Amino acid sequence: MARGWGRSEEDLEADKEQAREIREPRGSRPEADTRRIRERRSLDLALARIREQLPKVTNPDRRRALETARAELEKRLEQV
Numbered sequence: 001m002a003r004g005w006g007r008s009e010e011d012l013e014a015d016k017e018q019a020r021e022i023r024e025p026r027g028s029r030p031e032a033d034t035r036r037i038r039e040r041r042s043l044d045l046a047l048a049r050i051r052e053q054l055p056k057v058t059n060p061d062r063r064r065a066l067e068t069a070r071a072e073l074e075k076r077l078e079q080v
Contacts, residue, residue: 014041040080047073
């Protein structure tokens with residue numbers, strides 16, 4: 001398998017959660033809850049991607065940018 005084509009555990013977990021949402025009948029959750037779940041999943045995936053990239057980064061400026069983004073995503077995740 002070519003490098004970069006594998007599916008991460010976060011992707012697989014997101015697929016499972018999405019399948020659960022599809023199985024639930026429409027209207028069983030308030031729209032605000034559905035929106036919050038989607039936003040949380042999006043933030044989780046973005047954070048996972050940053051955590052995956054951080055150990056590989058050698059450029060100090062890029063590392064600082066990723067650490068800043070990670071801190072911002074963690075802050076937003078707490079608010080959701």
